[in-house]
Structures are given as structure tokens and as C-alpha cells.
Amino acid sequence: MEYFFNNIYTDYGSTGLSNALTALRLHIGYYEGIQKVNMKSMRNIYDKYFALPLDTPDEHEQNDIIKEFKRQNKTKQDIINDLKNQKTTDPEEVNINSKSFKRDNRTIAQLKILRDFKCQICSTTIKKKDETFYIEAAHIEPKHRKGRETPDNILLLCPNHHKEFDYGDRNILLHDKEKVHFTLNGLEHKISLKID
Numbered sequence: 001m002e003y004f005f006n007n008i009y010t011d012y013g014s015t016g017l018s019n020a021l022t023a024l025r026l027h028i029g030y031y032e033g034i035q036k037v038n039m040k041s042m043r044n045i046y047d048k049y050f051a052l053p054l055d056t057p058d059e060h061e062q063n064d065i066i067k068e069f070k071r072q073n074k075t076k077q078d079i080i081n082d083l084k085n086q087k088t089t090d091p092e093e094v095n096i097n098s099k100s101f102k103r104d105n106r107t108i109a110q111l112k113i114l115r116d117f118k119c120q121i122c123s124t125t126i127k128k129k130d131e132t133f134y135i136e137a138a139h140i141e142p143k144h145r146k147g148r149e150t151p152d153n154i155l156l157l158c159p160n161h162h163k164e165f166d167y168g169d170r171n172i173l174l175h176d177k178e179k180v181h182f183t184l185n186g187l188e189h190k191i192s193l194k195i196d
Contacts, residue, residue, distance in 0.1 A: 001042065005049050013060055021050055058105055063132065065109035079110045080196050083151055104149035108137045111154055111195075119158035120191050121165075121184075126158065136162040140172070140180055151195045152177040 005024075009017045024046050028039050069079070086107065117133035118125050126134040138155045141147030157165055164184060174181040181190045 061105040062109040121161045124158040
């Protein structure tokens with residue numbers, strides 16, 4: 001079972017592992033319920049893999065892009081040039097039960113590097129166990145309103161500020177290619193969106 005879960009995680013990432021963990025949890029519950037046994041070894045495997053940090057497919061793709069940039073020794077200036085030459089296109093539509101939009105993970109990965117993986121509101125940096133950093137990308141103009149994934153529409157925020165930005169009392173006072181000025185739950189924020 002250990003071998004099985006390890007290969008699922010390696011081959012299918014977080015999504016595959018999450019599905020396998022759900023199946024194992026149901027399996028444990030079923031057998032413990034009908035046979036009145038304790039499946040301690042299966043529970044230990046479940047607990048071990050459940051505790052792994054599960055990146056979303058987007059985060060996984062962004063991390064791969066970041067690793068590739070590091071392997072290629074891309075400088076921040078290289079990334080700035082790439083972003084400045086980026087062609088503006090509509091987000092690719094992906095339909096699964098309801099409409100959603102695919103992320104431009106390359107642009108988000110580049111912004112994470114340029115902005116040093118820091119929250120643009122509080123400057124928090126979250127270091128993960130594997131020595132990489134975690135930060136979230138928030139859309140100023142939401143994706144469901146066709147908000148683009150361009151440097152002038154993406155803020156990098158810690159998880160707390162991302163949720164506050166999405167669900168809090170937010171009022172955008174000014175938003176252009178170089179800056180965004182807004183109030184969020186009564187506090188005023190002026191954030192630069194420049195990439196150079």
C-alpha cells in the first residue's frame with residue numbers, strides 16, 4: 001500500500017493522491033464497520049499521506065516553471081523583458097460542469113520570482129519544508145469577469161490577505177497598469193504593479 005500511494009503521488013500529483021486518500025478512507029470505514037476490526041496499519045498510511053502538503057495543479061505547474069527558470073539562470077531582467085513582450089490574449093476557457101478559466105501559470109510564476117514571493121500587503125514570506133516559498137496570486141479584476149492574468153491585474157498575497165481581498169469589504173479607488181489603490185475592511189492600500 002505504501003508503494004502504491006507513493007507512485008500515485010509521483011505519477012498523478014496532488015489530485016491523484018487526494019482521490020486515492022478518499023478511496024482509502026472509505027475502504028477503512030467500510031471494513032471497520034462490517035468486520036469490527038481496527039485497520040491500524042492502513043490508518044497509519046492514510047495519516048502519513050494525508051499530512052503531505054498538497055499543491056493544486058496550478059501551484060504544481062507554477063513550481064515547475066520556477067524550477068525551469070532557475071535551471072536556465074533567468075535573471076529578473078530576463079523575466080521583466082518577457083513580461084513586457086507578453087501578448088495580451090483572452091484566458092483559455094475550460095468547461096467542467098460550469099465555466100471556469102485556465103490560469104496563465106507562466107506569468108504567475110514569473111511574478112512570484114520578481115516579487116520575491118512576498119505578500120504585497122504585509123510583506124510576509126512563507127517558507128515551506130522543502131525550502132521553497134508559498135504565495136498566492138489574487139486577481140484584482142476577477143477571472144469570472146474576464147480579468148486577465150497580466151502583471152497589472154495580479155497581486156501576490158499571503159493566504160490571509162488573499163481571502164480578505166476576495167471576501168472582505170473591498171473598494172477599488174484606482175486601478176491602472178502601474179498601481180492599484182483600494183480600501184480593504186477600512187484600511188487603505190496603495191500597491192505598485194510595475195514590473196521594472
